[in-house]
Amino acid sequence: MGMPAFLTLDDLDPRGKRVLLRADLNLPVRDGQITDRTRIERLVPTILELAEKGGRVVVCSHFDRPKGKRVPEMSLRPMAAALAQALGRPVGFAEDCIGEAAEAAVAKLADGEVLLLENTRFHAGEEKNDPALAAGLAKLADAYVNDAFSAAHRAHASTEGVAHLVPAYAGRLMQAELEALDAALGNPARPVVAIVGGAKVSTKLDLLGNLSKRVDVLVIGGAMANTFLAAQGHGMGRSLQEAEMHDTARRILEEAQGAGCDILLPSDLVVAAEFKPNPATQTVPVDGVPAEMMALDVGPDTAAAVEARLRQASTLVWNGPFGAFETPPFDAATVAVAATVGALTTAGGLKSIGGGGDTVAALRHAGVAERMTYVSTAGGAFLEWLEGKTLPGVAALQSAAQSKTG
Ligand SMILES: Nc1ncnc2c1ncn2[C@@H]1O[C@H](COP(=O)(O)OP(=O)(O)O)[C@@H](O)[C@H]1O
Numbered sequence: 001m002g003m004p005a006f007l008t009l010d011d012l013d014p015r016g017k018r019v020l021l022r023a024d025l026n027l028p029v030r031d032g033q034i035t036d037r038t039r040i041e042r043l044v045p046t047i048l049e050l051a052e053k054g055g056r057v058v059v060c061s062h063f064d065r066p067k068g069k070r071v072p073e074m075s076l077r078p079m080a081a082a083l084a085q086a087l088g089r090p091v092g093f094a095e096d097c098i099g100e101a102a103e104a105a106v107a108k109l110a111d112g113e114v115l116l117l118e119n120t121r122f123h124a125g126e127e128k129n130d131p132a133l134a135a136g137l138a139k140l141a142d143a144y145v146n147d148a149f150s151a152a153h154r155a156h157a158s159t160e161g162v163a164h165l166v167p168a169y170a171g172r173l174m175q176a177e178l179e180a181l182d183a184a185l186g187n188p189a190r191p192v193v194a195i196v197g198g199a200k201v202s203t204k205l206d207l208l209g210n211l212s213k214r215v216d217v218l219v220i221g222g223a224m225a226n227t228f229l230a231a232q233g234h235g236m237g238r239s240l241q242e243a244e245m246h247d248t249a250r251r252i253l254e255e256a257q258g259a260g261c262d263i264l265l266p267s268d269l270v271v272a273a274e275f276k277p278n279p280a281t282q283t284v285p286v287d288g289v290p291a292e293m294m295a296l297d298v299g300p301d302t303a304a305a306v307e308a309r310l311r312q313a314s315t316l317v318w319n320g321p322f323g324a325f326e327t328p329p330f331d332a333a334t335v336a337v338a339a340t341v342g343a344l345t346t347a348g349g350l351k352s353i354g355g356g357g358d359t360v361a362a363l364r365h366a367g368v369a370e371r372m373t374y375v376s377t378a379g380g381a382f383l384e385w386l387e388g389k390t391l392p393g394v395a396a397l398q399s400a401a402q403s404k405t406g
């Protein structure tokens with residue numbers, strides 16, 4: 001896939017400059033608490049480098065999916081304290097990402113200081129890549145650094161639009177992710193197994209068609225699997241799934257067959273009537289989900305079938321947990337498969353690459369993140385990269401580099 005040509009922090013002297021840093025602070029949060037800080041930890045080197053060289057660092061990010069509205073629970077304010085703790089220096093906060101509040105806060109910054117702006121998705125223009133929002137962001141900056149590889153598959157105002165308006169550079173995390181993925185997966189040893197699970201069904205289901213042309217075995221778990229099972233005509237009770245994606249799911253199964261990719265869907269599921277810690281559960285075959293219940297994990301037979309495939313595999317790419325792993329006992333299949341992945345990787349037979357905000361949290365929960373070959377901060381972006389797609393956030397950095405050098 002080759003390394004893209006873009007400018008990096010080696011090409012930027014940030015001293016005295018206002019540097020708009022696009023980060024991905026879309027961290028996993030439960031009950032108001034951050035449950036995994038990997039995305040912040042991986043961002044720290046870029047911020048420290050910019051601050052220590054005398055840049056005035058203005059961090060922006062989206063958080064969750066507020067759909068253009070100011071949703072108080074989706075404020076980035078709590079992330080300012082988490083960022084300050086990780087950096088060991090103070091981090092200011094501006095109530096908006098553009099306009100007077102942002103401009104006044106940026107104007108007060110001294111060299112080396114760090115400011116966090118409010119959630120970019122509080123503006124509908126973010127996801128529409130509205131030039132007015134991009135211009136509002138550009139007004140705050142002398143340079144733009146994109147370190148949000150995990151959001152690079154989104155052509156949004158803060159990931160794409162603004163890169164055309166201000167000199168644009170890749171951050172250290174963006175660079176590291178692309179280099180590591182290229183080294184691990186540029187020419188992967190076969191068979192390649194991909195596991196795709198999790199809950200972002202509508203935004204990830206479409207890419208499975210292309211992915212099935214690049215991998216030998218595609219394992220589908222989580223709420224993603226519920227959607228495929230429902231598309232095959234199984235009653236899924238009250239399970240999380242997306243009815244409007246059934247046609248796409250059926251098309252993907254056909255495409256995969258045509259491409260010679262083996263698709264592994266669950267054979268059994270763990271169901272409960274209530275979604276709470278440690279409820280009464282049953283393990284049922286996929287055609288036996290009671291109408292009043294929901295599937296919250298795949299069952300032990302499915303986990304064993306996945307582990308058997310992994311023993312035959314040379315490369316694994318994994319995004320999305322098998323179940324609602326944050327709530328016991330629905331972590332069982334994810335933890336069991338993760339343990340096998342850890343053991344096979346340590347034994348040297350498997351190259352294992354996992355990624356995604358919640359997937360990293362799940363791999364850490366299972367205690368195997370350190371044993372994986374590579375853990376990416378990205379989920380959807382990493383899958384789209386693997387599909388061979390151009391990521392708009394990366395492409396914008398490339399075209400910025402071309403217009404500067406060429
Ligand atoms: N069967 C299921 N029902 C409901 N939620 C599920 C199910 N399986 C997985 N999930 C949820 O999927 C979420 C992770 O999905 P996703 O955001 O796509 O992953 P990532 O952030 O790693 O890319 C987790 O919060 C998990 O609770």
Ligand SMILES: O=C(OP(=O)(O)O)[C@H](O)COP(=O)(O)O
Nearest residue numbers: 026150151356357378379380381
């Ligand atoms: O968490 C993210 O992606 P991921 O769940 O694929 O890891 C990114 O922040 C992108 O978020 P989005 O899928 O709401 O655009």
